[in-house]
Amino acid sequence: MTRLSVNINKIATLRNSRGGNNPDVVQVAIDAERFGAQGITVHPRPDERHIRYADVLALKNVVTTEFNIEGNPDDRFIELVKRVKPEQVTLVPDAVDAITSNAGWDTITHRGHLTDLVNMFKADGIRVSIFVDADERMVEGAKATGTDRIELYTEPYATHYPDDREAAIAPFVKAAQKAQELGLGLNAGHDLSLENLQYFAQHIPGLLEVSIGHALIADALYFGLENTIQMYLRQLA
Ligand SMILES: CC(=O)[C@@H](O)[C@H](O)COP(=O)(O)O
Numbered sequence: 001m002t003r004l005s006v007n008i009n010k011i012a013t014l015r016n017s018r019g020g021n022n023p024d025v026v027q028v029a030i031d032a033e034r035f036g037a038q039g040i041t042v043h044p045r046p047d048e049r050h051i052r053y054a055d056v057l058a059l060k061n062v063v064t065t066e067f068n069i070e071g072n073p074d075d076r077f078i079e080l081v082k083r084v085k086p087e088q089v090t091l092v093p094d095a096v097d098a099i100t101s102n103a104g105w106d107t108i109t110h111r112g113h114l115t116d117l118v119n120m121f122k123a124d125g126i127r128v129s130i131f132v133d134a135d136e137r138m139v140e141g142a143k144a145t146g147t148d149r150i151e152l153y154t155e156p157y158a159t160h161y162p163d164d165r166e167a168a169i170a171p172f173v174k175a176a177q178k179a180q181e182l183g184l185g186l187n188a189g190h191d192l193s194l195e196n197l198q199y200f201a202q203h204i205p206g207l208l209e210v211s212i213g214h215a216l217i218a219d220a221l222y223f224g225l226e227n228t229i230q231m232y233l234r235q236l237a
C-alpha cells in the first residue's frame, strides 16, 4: 500500500501568523502519526515562511514513522539534513522567491550536481528522492544520478484532473512505468487531494509514497485532523 506522508508546512504557517507556539508543530506531528500518518514531511524554505530550521531539529526527536525533509539543496539545507539524518531527503529545485514548488529538476543539465548530492546523502545513510516532472527523459536523467527514488510533481495532474482525468494521468503513468523499468522507487506529491488522490493511486504502478499537505490541512479545518488523515488513508487502501 502507498504510504501517506503528511506535510505539516501549513501548520507552521498558522503558528507563525501570530508569533507564538499555537498550533504546536511538534505536537501536531506526534498526533498526526497517532492518527495514522505513515510519515511526516517538512519543507524548510530559506525565508522560513513556515517550517523553521529549529522545527526540523525538534521534529527529529519525535517522528517515529518516516521523516522526509524536502528542499532546495543550498548549503544551509545540506548542513541541516546531514545533522538531522532523516529517513529521506527530497531534492527540490525551488527558486528562493517561489510561492510554492512549481517544477521538477532538469536532471540532464544538473546531472553532475545531483550526483554529488546523492552520493553525499547516501553516504550518511539517507534515502534520496529527486523531485521531477512527469517526463520520461527526466526520469532517465534521475536514474543516472544514482538516486534511490524520484518524486513526481503532481500539480499538472491535479489541475487537469477535473476536466479530463484520463488525459491528466497519462504522462504520470508513462513516467511511473519508466521508473519501474529503471528500478527507481516512486513517490509523488503536490496538490494531491481527496478529489484526485484515489484515481492517481489506483492508476500509478509502484507508487510507494505520497506526501500531502496543503489540501489535507485545509480539509482538517472542516473534518478534524484525525478524521481527515483517516479519510486520506482510505483513498489509498
Ligand atoms: C515539493 C512540494 O511540492 C511540496 O512539498 C512543497 O513543500 C510545498 O511547499 P509549500 O507548503 O511551501 O507550498
Ligand SMILES: NCC(=O)COP(=O)(O)O
Binding pocket: 007, 041, 070, 151, 188, 189, 190, 191, 192, 211, 212, 213, 214, 215, 216
Ligand atoms: N511533496 C509534496 C508535499 O510534501 C506536499 O505538497 P502539497 O500537498 O502541500 O501541495
